[in-house]
Amino acid sequence: MISEHLPILQVVIPLLAAPLCIFLRGRAAWGLAALASGSALAISLALLGRVLSTGAISYALGDWAPPVGIEYRVDAVNAWVLVIVSTIGAVVGPYALLSVEREIEARRIPLFYAAWLLCLSGLLGMAVTGDVFNVFVFLEISSLSAYALIALGRDRRALTSAFRYLVMGSVGATFIVIGIGLLYSMTGSLNMADLSELLPGVWDTRTVRVAYGFLAVGFCLKLALFPLHLWLPNAYTFAPSAVTAFMASTATKVAVYMLLRFFLTVFGAAFSFDVMRLDLVLLPLALAAIVSMSLVAIFQENVKRLLAYSSVAQIGYMILGLSFASATGLTATLLHLFNHALMKGALFMALGCVMYRIGSVRIEAMAGLGRRMPITMAAFVAGGLSLVGVPLTVGFVSKWYLIVGALERGWWPVAALVLLTSAMALVYVWRVVEAAYFRQASAGARRSGEAPWSLLAPTWALVLLNLYFGIDAMRTAEVARVAAELLLAGTGR
């Protein structure tokens, strides 16, 4: 009986746990948050298993049949995204306990976990729903709680970066809701599957094209595609460590999913690629993001900011896969959603361990840390290798598919550029490694010991996932392939 309600429980469990956190104190609030994140992972894995064996699941909210009522619709694509978000939630949840106690005032901790769970349920909701207005509602839930989470950072600059994110994010959300409103005015429907059937009849109207433009700009703002990424580096740099690890691996990923869902399922691949030429719009932006942001990352002194710029470059890889307009390219995009979540999660969590011990993540402060915190820095190195794309890590798998996709289209300069930017990633990862292993320890690093195991265990869990799915990529690549074909085929209804 429970199993038929899984799509709604995916959202409702964190949503119910969030207000309960407000009535709890300190560690009890954390326990509830960790429990809710863990159960979200169990539900998403169950959903993915069912979707892969029996096809899409539809759940009608309030027993109102779609397309009139709100429909939650899970297929291989969003089940995959649900697994990504809830995996990171379930790993960062246990990690948060000590990291948050160190970085956030005690009286704000229950509020922190309430906002955390709201953010989680918002992200899961965006992924699970099959209703475009519902997407907007969950987008606002996740964004508003994200602004609050970022503003809780210890540095006072966290406030200004959260405010800047709020302004940019609200502009993005407004563009999205305008786009949705225009679609509704043309079709009278808000259901994704229904829209995908109604839209071909009105393709040739200016309203639909304007809606397409609004949605494109809105989603690109939310997913931080160059040059709309300006909110991201500061937000990631000054947010609490656990928040950075969580947001960097989930928020932009869900935005990429929304872009894919709207432009490939709702509008249809044919409209996006043949009429609107989305691929030609995204290709230069993706390449600019990859090259310029990798270059900027090389010159950063704060490692968190370095990784934030690298995130913008990595988002470029995802969009690059989409711009190939092929099944291989999309497989690369979907694989990289998961793989990038694993590697950036591991890297930001290793930085959180450093922050916990020495209170700074500047490169000069991390000098000599390789001897003082060997387990933490080993995790960082493993995550860094994955970011570069060394074989036996997940980064290699995504880059492989990306290069195969580029060669399929005959775009060998693009393939060469992917290789070149991997070398640039090596440069910025190496700067940290060089400081940590080959320089004299700074005063702070000399005093510090290894981070506590409750921080190291979740970090290493992600590192091991990086290696496991780098060696045995069959399962992830298969799911990504199924999802990519589903996206290109349309609704699958």
Place this chain on the structure above:
Amino acid sequence: MREEIIVRVGAKILAPFIITFALYVHFHGDYSPGGGFQAGVILAAAFALLALVYGLDEVQRVLPPRFVRGCAALGVLIFAGAGVATMALGHGYLAYNAFAYDPAHPEGGQHYGILLVELGVLVTVFGVMVSVFYLFAGRGRREDPQ
């Protein structure tokens, strides 16, 4: 304004009517304009009026900030919990037909369901509105707005 007798007595007379009107707007929300959001704002306005006339401290003795914040959380619990209740009764999430008192007319449950979730909206909006008012009204008075 604390010395103005007309304002003080006027606010005291108005407050219960504003609160009653908030409840009216809530309970008629399912078939006429209104609902939980508007009712919550009106309810909060009653206490904002009292705070303007009698001072913030007097109102916070009746509605402590902790209680108000609890209200904001409780409303979400009522709304989401209503959905869980319908699931427990063997229906879908937020399928209000589960609340029907007469099995021959399951759609009668829709009234109760809407009133229940709107009650959740009322409590949350009231809590958030009063919290926001407290934060603005309390600025510069204390270090700790909690």
